[in-house]
Amino acid sequence: MYRTFYHLTADPFNPHPATDTFFISSTHKEAWYYLLFGIDTQEPFLVLTGEYGMGKTLLCLQLLKMSKEKGIHRIEYIPTTNEGYGGILRRIATNMGISPLPENEEILQDMIHDRFRAEKDKSRFYLIIDDAHELDITTLSKLKYLSTFSYDEFFPMVIVFVAHPSFLQDLKTSALSSLNQRIKRRYHLSRFNLEDTKNYIYYRLLKSGATGIPSFSDETIQKIFEYSGGVPRLINNICDTCLLIGASNHMASIPPTVVEDAKKLVEGSLTDSEVQALKDRDSGAAPGNIMDFPEDTQTADIPAQVNDYSNRMVIDEYEQDTAPPEVYxxxxxxxxxxxxxxxxxxxxxxxxxxxxxxxxxxxxxPFSSSKKVTTTERPPVAVEKNDVKNPAPIVEKNDTRIPVLRDELPGTPSDVPLKK
CATH class of the missing domain: 1.20.5 (Single alpha-helices involved in coiled-coils or other helix-helix interfaces)
Incomplete structure (x- = not known):
């Protein structure tokens, strides 16, 4: 509904993860460094934890995409743990081109080990397991033995566990103590701060084709941050509802009062995990700490696919251009x-x-010049005699001839001059 009203090309706060909208917050940037460092140093286990809705799955998809673009095809992403250990083995075997696949797990595991031994290039296999906290202890124990396989002092398996922070407590059990000891480093995704929240909102709007409308005031973003606690999924939920309310009321800018109305609607649609995230926020529970994070990973380069230019200074780029005609x-x-x-x-x-x-x-x-200007007076023009402003009236010519004396004398021609 609001996409048409605000002239958007896509849903700005789509809840489904997509690599083209991967926002690099300060915590996601460090998590990315951690993953790259762990892969480069060939550590057998990597653990990335984060609360529900923090973007862990998006990080997995981004890592999968970058690896394939770099020509690393021996990588498998396990989005769900419902398949069990046998399902994980079948995914690995299929990726390696093993066929046919036996039903027995032990036989299938031996076939995978034999394939590794037969290869001369000694290429590694990267296994990314999402929602690892849902794995049972038996499956985790089997995965530990899978990763400990080696030949000629070469360990081909690298397993990345992506999980909720509760996974760290599971690793402390006696049954998984040996696995816990083999995990050298682990990283926790912390929540967004206010600045990250503001940049995240405008980044998602830019990616959806927005050109300045809709906008969120600083007070509105402050309320969104307080309500969501800096969890991206909750930010998406509240912002999506705010735009729905804003479009129905023909609002170009979302005021803080709309956030309160959106909060009431969102709270009724939250999942149990999102409700738990709100409880953790309200109780002031610490989001977690970085464990043994190496400082030298800060020198790693972020791939071009991740280091999106529009992720930097996104607020400055969010300029108003063409507004819908019905929006004031x-x-x-x-x-x-x-x-x-x-x-x-x-x-x-x-x-x-x-x-x-x-x-x-x-x-x-000359009037605008600072130099002294000399002027020459024009000489007066002589006035001709005939140049009379008020000429005398013209007297009509009288043709009447006045007789002279000689004409009056008889016998004297008029043209003969008189003698003195």
Whole structure:
């Protein structure tokens, strides 16, 4: 519903793990270093723990993806422990190309060992077991013996246990004490802090095609962090519900009050594990500590597939672009006004600079120059006699001839001059 309203290309807070939305928090980055270090040093056992919803499965999928891209094909991911030890052996045998597969576990295990011995390249096999805390003691004991197999001082099996913190308590039992001793290092995924929570929310929005809408205020993110306790799955649940409420009310920005309404809806749909995570949060229980984490792993390089550029400074990249027409966004209106003002100021500044350059080079506007300017007065124009402003009225010509004296004398021609 809200995908159409907010013009999103995907669900930003999809609960299913996907490697293309792998967010590298500070704790996930260290966990990744730990896994790479353990694989490079060829340790037989690695243990990665974390509470429900912390992204353990996503780390497994990312490790599986990176390994195959690097050409490591002898790697098997066990997503569920329901298959038992026999199911795990069949997965290993199928990956190694062993066929046909016997039903007897001991025979199948011997066939796997024989295949290792027959190979001259001595390549290792990586086994990633998710939800290892659900394995029974018998299966764990058999896995220990599987990993201890060696030939020519070479141990081909590397097992990565990914589990809930309760798995560490299981390892302390007397039946698994030898397995516990063989685990040299282990790492625990701690919860997000407030900064990681904020970056995570905007990272997921960016990955879903959002361009500034919807947005979460700092107060809203603070409430989401307090409610979720920094657990990514709970962050997804509350943010997804917030967007659903926001879209139904035509909200471009999610206010803190919506978080309270979303909390009531989410609490009724939590699983038992998520409820337990909330109880741990409310009780102030410590999320766990890093055990024997080597400092030299900090020099390891994060693969390009993991070191996504958009995972850094994601808040700065989350800029508003095109908002849905039905969403009221005053911030965009103010932003456009400021942009127009900046353009006008820039044009005025350019005109002023060009004017100064033009005046200085051509000296065409003396009023703007600092030099003293001398002016020459124009001489007065002589006024012709005929140039009379108010000419006298024209007198009509009188053609009446006035007789002269000589005309009055009889016998005297008028054209003969008189003698003096």
């Amino acid at each position: 966004t005053p911030r965009k209106k103010y932003k456009n006004i400021v942009s127009i003002l900046l353009v006008v100021i820039l044009v005025i500044a350019i005109i002023a600079v060009l004017s100064q350059i033009f005046i200085k080079d051509n000296d065409m506007f």
